[in-house]
Amino acid sequence: MTRALPLRDVRVIELGQLLAGPFCGQVLGDFGAEVIKLEDPRHGDPMRQWGREKPYGKSLWWPVVARNKKSVTCDLRTDEGQNLVRELVKRSDVLLENFRPGTLERWNLAPEQLWELNPRLIVTRVTGFGQSGPYSSRAGFGSIGEAMGGIRYVTGSADEPPSRAGISLGDSLAALHAAIGTLVALHERKTSGRGQVVDAAIYESVLAMMESLLPEWQLAGYQRERTGPVLPNVSPSNVYPTKEGDSVLIAANQDSVFGRLADVMGRPDLVGDPRFATHSARGEYMEVLDAIIAEWTAGFEADDLLESLHRGGVPAGRIYKAKDMFADPHFAAREAIVKLTDPGLGEIAMQNVFPKLSATPGAVRSTGPALGASNDDIYRGLLGLGDDDLRRLTDAGVI
Template sequence: MTTGEASGPLAGCRVLELGSLIAGPFCGQLLGDFGAEVVKIEDPGRGDPMRQWGNQADGFSLTWPIIARNKKSVTCNLRDARGQELVRQLAAHADVLVENFRPGTLELWNLGYDTLAAINPRLILVRVTGYGQDGPYSQRAGFGSIGEAMGGVRYTTGNPDHPPSRTGISLGDSLAGMFAAFGAVMALLGRERTGRGQVVDSAIYEAVLALMEALIPEWEIAGHRRERTGSVLPGVAPSNVYPTADEAEVLIAANGDAVFSRLCDAMENPDLAAHPRYRTHQARGEHLEELDKVVGEWTSLHASEDILDRLHAAGVPAGRIYTAADMTVDTHFKAREAIVRLLHPHLGEFPMQNVAPRLSATPGRIHSLGPELGEHNEAVYGSLLGLDPAQREKLAAEGVI
């Protein structure tokens, strides 16, 4: 169990998180993982929809404790002028403000960058949207799935004889949040030189596009359009999922010359590495299907553990396709504490993925699960802004907080 006060390289940095769902809050999660004090501002009536979305246990979200970990929750009606004034007051004490509203929304609330920078010139405003802050599509509603489609990953994902597929997670949202967090840290470093904050503009479609390798020059220069190729990459072999005698699935990635030679030795077929059709990377790629058949015929004769023992001993990258059940019992996961467990007030021991990446001197860590709605109103509005109990009670009664 990981508990205690925040620490890490961002300790002392205060972040206001005004976003909801995944893209903006994932940025806040990453910053909080590395020690930032993240004050999440939520609607007084319902809070972030992620409190209800996704799978639940005993009526409690299994996503909220993760995406809101290491955060404080305060309630504030951003559509009320008094709530907007509270945010301006909080911004005076903040280093970073994260939001993922449609462009122009903050400006309608008198919370745009010019307004906030006049109050706090050192403030960094991180803006996460579907299409960015400008351009002809900026005012469109943008969800992660649309950004995945526009950024190219949907078209290239899945089997060629099926419509474009998706991954089982909100990839576009998370990528935009990750780039937003990266941008926030870069802006904090820049502020050390300039003394001033700036705007970080993270668009979902651009975050997806950033991962698309040589997709653009392949088309524009070589006239090649990447297509869906299922479980393989064209020209890369052997690198696929192969059947086993115990009906498991083993992924083997042996497309490099030296690695392929080691695979052939482990298969007790060393002459295969010298075969003209498989001797070079290009040759193997040209005969991908027949080479996959050769490897698959060998794996189908052996149990998965036997295959993996042989390949690991030979220095061939290989592994089973993991599910959550595999992860929770794997000895390597345990040794590196890749999964940590905290105490949930209603569900008991709560497992989740640990902080990544690892820093040797100033590591991040998880000290709290997602908070109750408005759990930190007193601490933030009282201690930080100096609102006395009577003021807080009046604002609460009138639906401002």
């Protein structure tokens, strides 16, 4: 029996494009929200074209970020397009957008105006710098938010310029915070009966992940620097070589876990060594300890090494690439990868819905839709527009 999706009674109008807003919509859609994505009638969301590999001339990013959504064409720069948004707002729970601040206001779609139509509406706004403050009007891509939020400075090797993760980290973090804020606002609405604005800024979403960076500077005058594959004063927690040239990550910095690693190594003397006896001492002598461990791991093939470490209760693993994920039995057992049939690509694999809920889990029900695929369903079915209105709007380029 198919279990009901937990957000099945929530309707989201998704405006905006690219990643930060649409990924928030993806998360809500994964758990059952009806996400109606409004796209420019001529070109659609640029995400339809993004991505390095394009078999059959089609993006492999779009089927993921637009999954579980309905695509409706609407020119938001026209009066009639804005009127369609107002009609949709009357019937919806959330309006999600990631335009530069002031854009909705310029279109007479400010939250205060939308609340006159639907006082229960949640307006979720994702931007680079937030809706207020001296930088709010600046263009703000994810990479800029990553830099301002602090993660760029501490990423990479000490002898190289600040690096970046190989994914759109800032956009994704902002989207997740926006999704959390939306769910909190929906919960609060049960008490107040009213909607509110969820203001998710990319730089703040990155800043939220920066651990003790701020008090370290404020109280201790300590500035975190780039440290490559290790964290300062956290040891052993590094990538170590194996006999055949592979690398294995070992994380044994906690006292009891380090004791288990020493037992697996056949070096119980390490635990009693004053240089390694405590967490702080191991951090101070990190390079010495890493050299001892690396010399030991280099004598094993990766599979044998990992088997010994796992048997000894030491956290360790390979650094996965995509091909490793497809081959891993744990990914398979937990259905971390799901396969669907896409009309233009055939069978396509993508990450499943996370986190997993025991009673009402989310589900990937469809891949990213064709441009305007749900025009009839939404405009005729939900808004009740007739043939003449649909023809006129189409001819005018509004939809």
